Amino acid sequence: MGYFGATLDALYVTFRQALKKPTTVQYPTEQRERAPRFRASFALTHDAAGEESCIGCKKCENICPSDVIRVAAIKKTSEVTGKARGYAEDFTLNLQACIICELCVQVCPTDAIIMTQEQEVPGFSREDLVLTMDKLYANEKQKRWAWSNATILGEQQDPDRGVPGKEKSAAEGSDGEEKKAKPEKPKKEPKKEPKAEGEAKPKKEAKATADGELAKADGEPAKAESPKSEPSKGELEKVEPPKGPEEAKPVEAQVAVAEAQTPVPDAPKANAVAVAAKVDASPEPSATTMDSPTT
Amino acid sequence: MNALELLENPWIHGLAYGAVLVTLLMTAAGFVSWFERKFAGRIQSRMGPTMVGPLGILQPLADGIKMIQKEQIIPRNADRFLFEISPGLIVFLALGVAAVIPFTPGMLASDLDVGVLYVLALSGLMAFPIWVGAWASNNKYALLGGMRMVAQGVSYEIPMVLSALIPVILSGSLSVSEIVKYQIEHGWFVFWPPGPGTLAFTIFLLTALAEGNRIPFDIPEAESELVSGPTTEYTGIKFGLFAASEYVHSIVTAGIASALFLGGWDGPFGSPVFWMVLKTSVLFLVITWIRWSLLRFRSDQLMMLCWKYLVPASLALVMIAGLFVHFGG
Numbered sequence: 001m002g003y004f005g006a007t008l009d010a011l012y013v014t015f016r017q018a019l020k021k022p023t024t025v026q027y028p029t030e031q032r033e034r035a036p037r038f039r040a041s042f043a044l045t046h047d048a049a050g051e052e053s054c055i056g057c058k059k060c061e062n063i064c065p066s067d068v069i070r071v072a073a074i075k076k077t078s079e080v081t082g083k084a085r086g087y088a089e090d091f092t093l094n095l096q097a098c099i100i101c102e103l104c105v106q107v108c109p110t111d112a113i114i115m116t117q118e119q120e121v122p123g124f125s126r127e128d129l130v131l132t133m134d135k136l137y138a139n140e141k142q143k144r145w146a147w148s149n150a151t152i153l154g155e156q157q158d159p160d161r162g163v164p165g166k167e168k169s170a171a172e173g174s175d176g177e178e179k180k181a182k183p184e185k186p187k188k189e190p191k192k193e194p195k196a197e198g199e200a201k202p203k204k205e206a207k208a209t210a211d212g213e214l215a216k217a218d219g220e221p222a223k224a225e226s227p228k229s230e231p232s233k234g235e236l237e238k239v240e241p242p243k244g245p246e247e248a249k250p251v252e253a254q255v256a257v258a259e260a261q262t263p264v265p266d267a268p269k270a271n272a273v274a275v276a277a278k279v280d281a282s283p284e285p286s287a288t289t290m291d292s293p294t295t
Numbered sequence: 296m297n298a299l300e301l302l303e304n305p306w307i308h309g310l311a312y313g314a315v316l317v318t319l320l321m322t323a324a325g326f327v328s329w330f331e332r333k334f335a336g337r338i339q340s341r342m343g344p345t346m347v348g349p350l351g352i353l354q355p356l357a358d359g360i361k362m363i364q365k366e367q368i369i370p371r372n373a374d375r376f377l378f379e380i381s382p383g384l385i386v387f388l389a390l391g392v393a394a395v396i397p398f399t400p401g402m403l404a405s406d407l408d409v410g411v412l413y414v415l416a417l418s419g420l421m422a423f424p425i426w427v428g429a430w431a432s433n434n435k436y437a438l439l440g441g442m443r444m445v446a447q448g449v450s451y452e453i454p455m456v457l458s459a460l461i462p463v464i465l466s467g468s469l470s471v472s473e474i475v476k477y478q479i480e481h482g483w484f485v486f487w488p489p490g491p492g493t494l495a496f497t498i499f500l501l502t503a504l505a506e507g508n509r510i511p512f513d514i515p516e517a518e519s520e521l522v523s524g525p526t527t528e529y530t531g532i533k534f535g536l537f538a539a540s541e542y543v544h545s546i547v548t549a550g551i552a553s554a555l556f557l558g559g560w561d562g563p564f565g566s567p568v569f570w571m572v573l574k575t576s577v578l579f580l581v582i583t584w585i586r587w588s589l590l591r592f593r594s595d596q597l598m599m600l601c602w603k604y605l606v607p608a609s610l611a612l613v614m615i616a617g618l619f620v621h622f623g624g
Contacts, residue, residue: 007589014588018337026345 031119039100039115039146042093042131043139049080052137053112056086060104060113068094069104091136095121095129108150116143309394309405316393324542325355327579331542334580335587358535365531373528374431381428382529382536388424389543392417396550397472399560399567410471411463414551415456418506421544422448425508425515428537429525440524443594444515447505450601451512455502457609461495462555464616471551475559483558488619491612496556498609500582503548505597508541509582511589514597549578 025032047053056073074089104113116139123129131139302308329344329352336343344351369378395410397403407413422445429441462484463469466477478484484492505512516524526537553559553574562570592600 010588011584014338014584017340018334018584020337020340022337022342023340024342026342 034117034119037147038117039102040118041095041116041121041139041143042104042136043114043116043143043145044088044091044133044136045112045114045140045149046137047110051078051080052087053110054088054091055110055112056088057109059107059109063103063107065101065103066097066099068097088133091133093131093136095131096126102148102153105148106150106153111149111151114140114149115146117146118143305405312403312405313394317390320390320393320543320546321539323546324539325359326352327542327546327583328358328538329355331583331586334583338587362532362535367533368528368530370433370528372433374433377427377431378528379533381424381431382533382540384424384427385421385540386536386543388417388420389540389547392547392551393543395471396547396571397475397554397559398571400472400476403472406470406472408473409469411459411469411474411555414471415452415459418455418503418548419448419452421506425525428529432525432528434528436521436523437525437527440515440517440521440527443517443521444508444525446594447508447512447514447597450598451502451505451605454498454601454605454609455506457606457613458495458498458502459555460613461491461616464613464620465492467620471554472559475554475561478558479561483556483561485556488616491615491619492556494608495612495616496552498605498612499552499556500578502605503552504582504585505601507544507548509545510586511592512597513591514594517591545582546575546579549582550575553578 045053054071056071056075058071058073061069061071070090070092071088072090074087075084076087077084100115102115105115113136121129302311332354333343333351335341344354347353347357369375392414394405395403395407395413397406425444426441429437429444432438462474462478465484465488466474468474468477481487485496486492504510508515515521516526518524521527526534529537550571553571557574557578559574560567560571562573
C-alpha cells in the first residue's frame with residue numbers, strides 16, 4: 001500500500017498547492033523590490049555648489065581591479081569659487097568588464113562617483129555599456145542612487161562603530177576646528193540611519209555650504225578613524241613635507257595639494273603614492289607598513 | 296413538413312445534434328486546455344496564461360491561429376496518405392464517442408441500444424490512428440511511441456471493458472440512457488452496491504487515463520525518451536488535431552464515466568444538463584489533477600498494474616456483480 005499512500009499524498013500536496021497564491025512576479029509590468037544595497041550602474045555627482053565633484057585624482061582608475069575606468073585630469077579655475085583645482089576632463093567607465101566591487105566609490109575623496117540602483121543595465125550594443133562622462137552625469141539626474149558613497153563606506157570601516165561612547169570620538173578629534181562648524185552638523189544626521197534609502201541626498205546637501213576643499217574633508221574622518229592608520233599616517237607626515245597647520249591631515253587632502261603643486265603629468269605618480277598609503281591605512285596589517293613605529 | 300417533424304427523422308436528428316455537439320466539444324477542448332494550463336500553473340505556483348484576453352482565456356484561440364499558420368512539414372520518406380489521414384481519424388474517433396453521451400433523456404445525438412459497446416469499440420480504435428500516424432512518419436521515435444501505444448491500448452482495453460460491464464450487468468441494458476435511468480431509480484453505481492461500484496468506477500477512470508494517453512500513463516508520448524512519441528513528425532494544425540483529440544477524449548471519457556457511474560443527468564434540483572455538465576467538469580478536473588500530481592509509470596510497471604491487478608480485480612468485480620444480480624438485485 002506504499003504506492004497507494006504516496007499517490008494520495010501527491011494528490012493532497014498538489015491540491016493544497018493549487019489553493020495558494022502564485023509566486024510569479026509579472027516582470028515588465030510589475031517589478032520586484034530590490035535589496036536595499038542593490039547597485040548596478042554608476043553616476044558622477046555635482047557638489048552642492050553645482051560644480052563637478054570629481055577632482056581628477058585618478059584614485060578610482062588606480063584601484064579598479066578590472067581596469068575599466070579611464071580619467072583624464074585637467075587643472076582649471078573653478079567658476080564657483082574662483083580657485084584653481086583639478087577636474088576630470090574625460091571620464092569613461094566601461095561596464096562590460098566592471099565587477100561592481102564598489103572600490104572606486106570607496107576611494108573617492110570627494111564622493112564624486114557613486115553607484116545607481118536601476119533595475120537593469122543591459123543595452124543593445126557594446127557601446128551602450130560604455131559610460132561616458134555625459135552618461136555618468138546624466139545618470140546623476142535620471143537614476144536612483146544606491147545606498148552609499150565614499151563617506152558612508154568610510155564610516156562603515158570604523159572599528160568603533162556601534163560601540164557606545166566611542167563612536168565618533170576619532171572623527172571629531174581629527175576634524176579641523178575651522179571645518180567643524182558648517183559641514184559636520186548636517187552630516188551627522190544620516191549617520192544615525194545608515195541604511196535609509198534616500199540617504200545619499202541629504203549627505204550631498206550637507207556639502208552645500210562647503211567649497212571643494214571642505215567637500216574633500218568629508219572623506220576625512222573615516223580614514224582617520226582606523227587605529228592602524230594613525231602610526232602609518234604619522235610616518236607619512238614625516239616622509240612628505242608638511243602641508244598645513246592641521247595635524248593628521250588626511251591622505252586625500254595631501255594628494256589634492258600635491259596635485260595642485262605638481263604639473264599634471266606628474267599627478268599619477270602622486271596618486272600611486274596616495275593609493276599605497278590608503279592600502280596601509282586599511283585595518284589589516286600589510287607588508288607596506290614597514291617603518292611603522294610599533295616595530 | 297415543419298422543422299420539428301424533420302427532427303423526428305433519426306438521420307436529420309443525428310446530423311443536427313452531431314453538428315452542435317462537435318462545435319461544442321471542440322470549443323470545450325480549447326477552453327479546457329486553457330483551464331488545464333491555468334490549473335497546472337497554480338499547482339506549480341505559476342500563473343499560467345495571462346496575456347491573451349482577460350486571464351489569458353483567449354490563449355487557445357491564439358494557439359489555434361498559430362498552429363494553422365505554421366508550416367506543414369511531411370518527412371521525405373513518410374507514407375503521405377496515412378500521414379495526412381491519421382490526425383483526422385483520431386479526432387473523428389474522439390468526437391464519435393460523444394454521440395451517445397446523454398445530457399437529458401432525449402438530448403443526445405443517437406440513443407443506441409448498444410451504446411456502451413459503441414463507446415468501447417471507438418475507444419479501442421483510438422490506438423489505431425496513432426499507430427498509423429506513427430508508422431507513416433518514418434521516424435524511429437514515432438514508431439517506438441506507436442508500438443507502446445498499441446501495447447498499452449490493447450492491454451488496458453480489457454479492464455476497461457470489464458469495468459464498464461458492471462453497470463451493464465447491474466442495469467441489464469447496453470444503452471447509456473437506460474443505464475442512467477436505472478441509476479435514477481436505484482441509486483448511482485459509484486455508491487451502490489458499495490464495493491463493486493466504487494472499485495469499478497476507479498478502474499474505469501484509470502483505464503480511461505491509459506487509453507487517452509494521459510499522465511501517469513503517457514508512456515507512448517514520454518517526452519524525456521521519445522521526443523514527442525507518435526506525434527514527433529507532426530507540425531502545425533495536424534499536431535494541433537492530435538492535441539485537441541486528447542482533450543476531446545478526456546472530456547468525452549469524463550462524460551461517459553459520469554453517465555455510467557455517477558447517475559448522468561440525475562440531480563436534486565435544476566436542469567439535467569447542468570448536472571451532467573457539472574459531473575463531467577468535476578471528473579475532468581480530477582483527471583487534470585492526477586496528471587499534474589503523479590509521475591510517469593515505467594512500461595513494465597504499466598503492464599504489471601494492468602495484468603496483475605486491474606484485470607483480476609475487474610474480473611472479480613464482474614463475478615460479484617453477477618452474483619449480486621442473481622441473488623439480490
